[in-house]
Amino acid sequence: MTVTEEPTVTAGAPAKEVGQPRKRKEDTRLITGRTTWTDNMVLPGMLHLAIVRSPVAHARITNVDVSAAQQSQGVVAVYTGRDFAEEQGSLPCAWPVTPDMVNPGHPSIAVDQVNHVGEAVAVIVARSKVAAQDAVELVDVDYDQLPPVLDMEEAIKDGAELVHSHLESNTSFHFVFDGGEAGAAGNTDQAFAEADVVVSRRFVQQRLIPSFMEPRSVVVQPQGDNYTLWSSTQIPHILRVMAAMVTGIPEHKLRVIAPDVGGGFGGKLNVIPEEILSLLVARRLRKPVKWTETRSESLMTAHHGRDQIQYIDIAADREGNVKGLRCRILADMGAYLRLVTPGVPILGAFMFVGIYKFPAYRFECDGVFTTKTPTDAYRGAGRPEATFAIERIMDELAVELDLDPLELRRKNWINAAEFPFTTAAGLAYDSGDYEAATQQALELIGYDELRAEQRRRRESNDPVQLGIGFSTFTEMCGLAPSRVLGSLAYGAGGWEQASIRMLPTGKVEVVTGSTPHGQGHETAWSQLVADELGVPFEDVEVLHGDTAISSRGMDTYGSRSLVVGGVAVVKAAEKVVAKARTIAAHLLEASEDDLDFTGGTFSVRGTPGTGVSIQEIALATFAAHDYPEGIEPSIDAEATYDPVNFSFPHGTHICAMDVDTETGMVKIRKYACVDDVGKIVNPLIVEGQIHGGVAQGIAQALYEEAVYDADGNLTTGSFVDYLVPTAADLPHFDTGNTVHEAPGNPIGAKGVGEAGCIASTPAVVNAALDAVRHLGVSDIRMPLTPERVWRAIQEGGDGGDRATAGTTAYGGAQTETTAGVSTDASSLGGDR
Amino acid sequence: MSQISVRVDGVSYSDDVEPRTLLVHYLREQLGKIGTVVGCDTSNCGACTVHLDGEAVKSCTVLAVQADGSEVTTIEGIAASDGTLHPMQKAFHEMHGLQCGFCTPGMIMAAIDLVGDNPDPSEDEVREGIEGNLCRCTGYQNIVRAVQQAAHEMQGTAAPEPTGAQA
Numbered sequence: 001m002t003v004t005e006e007p008t009v010t011a012g013a014p015a016k017e018v019g020q021p022r023k024r025k026e027d028t029r030l031i032t033g034r035t036t037w038t039d040n041m042v043l044p045g046m047l048h049l050a051i052v053r054s055p056v057a058h059a060r061i062t063n064v065d066v067s068a069a070q071q072s073q074g075v076v077a078v079y080t081g082r083d084f085a086e087e088q089g090s091l092p093c094a095w096p097v098t099p100d101m102v103n104p105g106h107p108s109i110a111v112d113q114v115n116h117v118g119e120a121v122a123v124i125v126a127r128s129k130v131a132a133q134d135a136v137e138l139v140d141v142d143y144d145q146l147p148p149v150l151d152m153e154e155a156i157k158d159g160a161e162l163v164h165s166h167l168e169s170n171t172s173f174h175f176v177f178d179g180g181e182a183g184a185a186g187n188t189d190q191a192f193a194e195a196d197v198v199v200s201r202r203f204v205q206q207r208l209i210p211s212f213m214e215p216r217s218v219v220v221q222p223q224g225d226n227y228t229l230w231s232s233t234q235i236p237h238i239l240r241v242m243a244a245m246v247t248g249i250p251e252h253k254l255r256v257i258a259p260d261v262g263g264g265f266g267g268k269l270n271v272i273p274e275e276i277l278s279l280l281v282a283r284r285l286r287k288p289v290k291w292t293e294t295r296s297e298s299l300m301t302a303h304h305g306r307d308q309i310q311y312i313d314i315a316a317d318r319e320g321n322v323k324g325l326r327c328r329i330l331a332d333m334g335a336y337l338r339l340v341t342p343g344v345p346i347l348g349a350f351m352f353v354g355i356y357k358f359p360a361y362r363f364e365c366d367g368v369f370t371t372k373t374p375t376d377a378y379r380g381a382g383r384p385e386a387t388f389a390i391e392r393i394m395d396e397l398a399v400e401l402d403l404d405p406l407e408l409r410r411k412n413w414i415n416a417a418e419f420p421f422t423t424a425a426g427l428a429y430d431s432g433d434y435e436a437a438t439q440q441a442l443e444l445i446g447y448d449e450l451r452a453e454q455r456r457r458r459e460s461n462d463p464v465q466l467g468i469g470f471s472t473f474t475e476m477c478g479l480a481p482s483r484v485l486g487s488l489a490y491g492a493g494g495w496e497q498a499s500i501r502m503l504p505t506g507k508v509e510v511v512t513g514s515t516p517h518g519q520g521h522e523t524a525w526s527q528l529v530a531d532e533l534g535v536p537f538e539d540v541e542v543l544h545g546d547t548a549i550s551s552r553g554m555d556t557y558g559s560r561s562l563v564v565g566g567v568a569v570v571k572a573a574e575k576v577v578a579k580a581r582t583i584a585a586h587l588l589e590a591s592e593d594d595l596d597f598t599g600g601t602f603s604v605r606g607t608p609g610t611g612v613s614i615q616e617i618a619l620a621t622f623a624a625h626d627y628p629e630g631i632e633p634s635i636d637a638e639a640t641y642d643p644v645n646f647s648f649p650h651g652t653h654i655c656a657m658d659v660d661t662e663t664g665m666v667k668i669r670k671y672a673c674v675d676d677v678g679k680i681v682n683p684l685i686v687e688g689q690i691h692g693g694v695a696q697g698i699a700q701a702l703y704e705e706a707v708y709d710a711d712g713n714l715t716t717g718s719f720v721d722y723l724v725p726t727a728a729d730l731p732h733f734d735t736g737n738t739v740h741e742a743p744g745n746p747i748g749a750k751g752v753g754e755a756g757c758i759a760s761t762p763a764v765v766n767a768a769l770d771a772v773r774h775l776g777v778s779d780i781r782m783p784l785t786p787e788r789v790w791r792a793i794q795e796g797g798d799g800g801d802r803a804t805a806g807t808t809a810y811g812g813a814q815t816e817t818t819a820g821v822s823t824d825a826s827s828l829g830g831d832r
Numbered sequence: 833m834s835q836i837s838v839r840v841d842g843v844s845y846s847d848d849v850e851p852r853t854l855l856v857h858y859l860r861e862q863l864g865k866i867g868t869v870v871g872c873d874t875s876n877c878g879a880c881t882v883h884l885d886g887e888a889v890k891s892c893t894v895l896a897v898q899a900d901g902s903e904v905t906t907i908e909g910i911a912a913s914d915g916t917l918h919p920m921q922k923a924f925h926e927m928h929g930l931q932c933g934f935c936t937p938g939m940i941m942a943a944i945d946l947v948g949d950n951p952d953p954s955e956d957e958v959r960e961g962i963e964g965n966l967c968r969c970t971g972y973q974n975i976v977r978a979v980q981q982a983a984h985e986m987q988g989t990a991a992p993e994p995t996g997a998q999a
Contacts (some may be wrong), residue, residue: 023926028925030932031921031924039870040860043959211879212932214932214934262869263932295873691970691974692971693972695971719874719876726966727960728959730972
């Protein structure tokens with residue numbers, strides 16, 4: 001049933017695995033249903049958890065009556081926040097972005113107060129999942145309601161209702177990066193004072209929900225005073241450290257396993273209340289427990305992403321040379337700070353300048369508490385927000401100056417000859433060629449023909465207008481140099497670990513600390529090791545995701561796996577070869593210096609026919625009958641790699657969009673992108689990552705939005721209302737690559753996981769605006785629903801918030817503060 | 833409790849089930865057919881798609897008692913007994929039509945049904961045909977390629993030239 005194929009062989013040289021479109025090793029189990037999702041796990045005596053969740057956004061808990069639930073059939077125990085108040089600690093936030101950042105603490109289960117809809121207030125433990133679920137309805141909680149806090153611009157004002165009454169305000173932190181003060185750029189105020197033109201815009205990055213396909217699931221098995229925790233997580237290593245610190249279970253008594261994990265996109269980069277609660281219940285009852293969420297629970301309580309209000313000012317001279325950029329950001333933290341909640345907008349702080357040579361740059365960000373689900377990492381984490389802002393404002397500046405948007409970009413972007421280039425945000429961009437990627441993308445999409453068609457349709461006053469939008473982007477990834485993370489006050493390093501075990505039969509086990517959840521590490525790492533050791537691709541097994549097997553790791557996020565984790569694998573392989581060389585020299589009775597190593601075999605230079613393979617050396621070392629004095633009988637090795645710089649993938653994405661001016665319906669006609677992600681290890685996987693990323697970026701532009709009503713209820717709480725796009729909602733993507741290897745990276749790779757998602761959103765919105773700008777439209781709020789587009793065309797403005805947000809269609813009576821029935825200028829609200 | 837008799841992936845079972853038990857929960861929790869998964873609670877995602885008497889159904893929309901007397905085929909029952917993959921499984925592998933793989937069982941089961949109804953679907957027909965199945969990883973493009981390739985293999989004809997720039 002295993003499906004494999006031979007790599008192409010160039011005559012005279014060993015076949016290189018790196019660069020081959022290898023079909024994935026992972027697929028065999030996934031296409032046959034022989035999977036190990038956490039929810040598949042069944043243990044003897046296992047109990048099932050169900051969580052009673054707050055139906056209100058903001059309230060004091062005055063009483064919790066669990067007596068009826070306790071009597072329910074099959075129920076073993078019911079716990080409230082009071083039961084765990086002394087031992088639950090606080091969920092961790094690893095990123096205090098300023099020294100005076102305010103963290104209110106994050107209980108796993110509410111004790112006195114709930115601060116968002118969906119917060120846990122009681123835990124049912126029962127012999128079956130249905131028994132647990134049945135008892136949820138029997139718990140009676142009395143709430144003394146407080147006003148919800150929903151609007152960031154209101155929440156930061158003096159006298160605003162406080163989310164956390166023990167804090168002085170709803171502001172968690174005020175973070176400032178000033179390029180001038182950092183020595184990376186000039187004075188921003190002066191740049192703006194002297195500029196010919198200043199364009200200012202307010203952009204809204206709507207709240208999104210990561211929407212991984214596998215709902216989260218946790219299993220805990222206590223064994224004596226040891227615990228094994230299975231979780232559908234991206235970060236088993238980080239989870240182990242954090243869960244140990246939160247619960248007081250000693251770290252060496254806690255083993256964490258991430259088995260098959262069905263997607264994450266940042267959404268499983270956290271320590272979640274249910275992981276802690278499962279540990280606490282298992283510790284109390286000394287029984288294995290399982291919790292698996294429903295999709296509705298997931299959408300309501302798994303962390304959300306984005307949710308920023310961006311005030312962007314750009315300064316330029318008349319000729320279109322940019323002079324300065326000023327960004328003030330309100331970032332919605334939600335009710336609590338989770339693992340990297342405050343760090344997400346700060347990752348973006350360094351990307352707002354994009355690929356352009358700004359002489360001055362200033363960034364300020366307030367982290368704001370609201371009574372909503374906490375936000376945290378979602379694919380791109382801060383960089384999509386930054387890329388959207390810069391790529392949108394560049395189009396606005398082009399309009400202001402009456403310049404072609406591409407010409408404005410060309411005038412200001414870093415030229416290929418100027419790398420490495422240190423930006424006004426202080427980052428040293430490594431390599432690339434923005435012109436080359438752009439040229440290739442223009443050809444791919446058939447740009448000249450599309451522009452000609454656009455002119456024809458404009459002149460004929462076609463009701464369906466065509467627009468073309470660009471995004472010429474870069475991002476920082478390969479998270480991250482540990483010292484840089486330290487300087488940003490992040491709680492950990494950014495290294496990655498790998499080890500290689502040479503088995504007696506010559507097979508190879510590769511242990512990686514970078515835990516995958518769909519990215520294909522098992523395949524790509526096998527390709528790397530096959531080349532380094534000269535062993536067959538099929539002879540390599542990649543192990544991951546279990547802290548008892550992979551003892552050290554920093555896991556998978558931030559497009560770091562290949563760029564950091566892959567390099568650790570290569571470094572470990574180099575050590576294996578070096579150790580094997582010593583033994584080969586001994587076995588071949590030759591000097592190490594006289595040995596060649598090609599195709600997995602050591603041979604004595606100039607002596608044809610001699611040779612010993614590294615797989616034979618593995619057996620010889622296992623037997624250990626004959627090896628040099630003074631060394632250990634092992635060629636196993638491990639390596640920890642700490643990157644010296646971020647890497648900077650870049651690319652040009654172009655979207656051609658039909659906009660029906662009569663109905664507001666938008667449809668992507670063509671989408672082309674050329675990405676430079678450095679060296680490509682597996683083109684199949686790279687293309688797949690781009691497709692998936694672009695799809696998620698388009699989804700932000702066109703479909704997805706987490707909507708809260710005036711009372712703080714999530715009205716997009718199921719896949720009926722939260723529109724993850726289907727195959728029919730998305731276009732065909734034409735993709736291509738340029739390759740400029742990352743000079744600081746031993747593989748030459750730059751990272752690809754987030755590129756598509758970071759790049760695509762502004763290209764789509766710019767395309768829609770390009771289609772209707774001549775009708776007086778200068779902005780449309782995301783997602784570009786037909787209603788918003790129609791409103792923007794008919795009424796001006798940006799189409800306003802989701803007009804039906806307060807209607808019964810979205811879950812309840814409308815109150816006057818319901819987020820944006822329409823813009824002020826609108827006379828056409830929803831059902832009022 | 834109600835008693836039901838079903839054949840699942842070629843094996844006959846007689847079991848007592850609660851009348852409210854969904855087919856997907858019966859498959860997973862009573863029969864251990866964990867290849868079929870639950871991705872949502874509103875029948876939007878299609879991850880739980882199986883064949884009920886040869887027709888693709890979302891097994892979260894069917895009560896186990898409704899399957900009484902029926903033949904159910906899951907992702908675990910479509911490969912040949914010697915392990916040879918179904919053409920649709922093979923095509924998903926070859927076209928890189930999956931990443932995390934959670935939607936894959938349902939997607940494959942829906943796609944087999946689609947090709948049964950329309951042996952030579954166009955790209956648009958594939959996209960419409962799998963509209964009831966959500967994938968968050970792939971952007972669907974390689975799934976579309978896989979379905980078209982499998983359709984041709986199932987018909988014994990050559991697949992069309994892939995249309996991607998990097999195909």
